[in-house]
Amino acid sequence: MDLRAAGHEEGRMMAAVAQELRRGGVPIRDVSVGSTPTAVYAAEIEGVTEIRPGTYVFHDRMQAAFGLCKLDDCAAEVWVTVVSRPATDRIVIDGGSKTFATDVQPGGAPLQLQGFGHVVGLPHAVFERMNEEHGIIRVRPEDDCQPGDLLRVIPNHICSTVNLHSSVYISDKDGGLRRVPVAARGCIQ
Numbered sequence: 001m002d003l004r005a006a007g008h009e010e011g012r013m014m015a016a017v018a019q020e021l022r023r024g025g026v027p028i029r030d031v032s033v034g035s036t037p038t039a040v041y042a043a044e045i046e047g048v049t050e051i052r053p054g055t056y057v058f059h060d061r062m063q064a065a066f067g068l069c070k071l072d073d074c075a076a077e078v079w080v081t082v083v084s085r086p087a088t089d090r091i092v093i094d095g096g097s098k099t100f101a102t103d104v105q106p107g108g109a110p111l112q113l114q115g116f117g118h119v120v121g122l123p124h125a126v127f128e129r130m131n132e133e134h135g136i137i138r139v140r141p142e143d144d145c146q147p148g149d150l151l152r153v154i155p156n157h158i159c160s161t162v163n164l165h166s167s168v169y170i171s172d173k174d175g176g177l178r179r180v181p182v183a184a185r186g187c188i189q
Contacts, residue, residue, distance in 0.1 A: 001110055007041025015047030037066050060158035061118050065111040077152040088141040096130040101160035113156055120152040
């Protein structure tokens with residue numbers, strides 16, 4: 001996927017629509033475009049006055065797959081607890097579809113992501129499936145994952161994952177955590 005071309009097309013289309021509306025007597029002050037993958041390129045188009053890249057503030061596994069960032073650049077993780085290890089190649093975590101968004105499905109075009117998120121520190125692990133409360137992660141037998149262990153998962157799509165939660169925790173420079181409410185959660189009517 002050519003993100004530069006897509007962003008330029010997005011910006012040109014929106015600027016052209018705004019110009020047509022102005023010619024028809026509709027006052028248009030701002031030409032606003034969205035989408036994290038194309039934001040920087042759409043902003044290069046004359047007439048675009050604002051960008052609204054939602055994932056841009058955090059990044060996520062999807063943006064890393066697009067090449068916009070590295071997984072280490074992702075600023076948001078979901079912390080989960082291993083609740084059981086029913087087999088040497090499988091663990092169960094306390095995060096399922098009520099914790100992780102399911103709108104970016106594994107194996108879907110164009111990214112073909114494997115699993116529902118990246119398990120930090122376990123590069124071969126695959127977050128294969130989930131029910132509402134639990135997730136199933138395939139691990140290697142030699143991976144040291146025991147009940148009670150905390151794992152960090154970078155979700156495929158952070159926007160809709162954040163929307164599932166009432167609050168997030170923000171870490172400061174000294175490593176302290178501060179709880180912040182997700183103010184827009186549940187506001188769609």
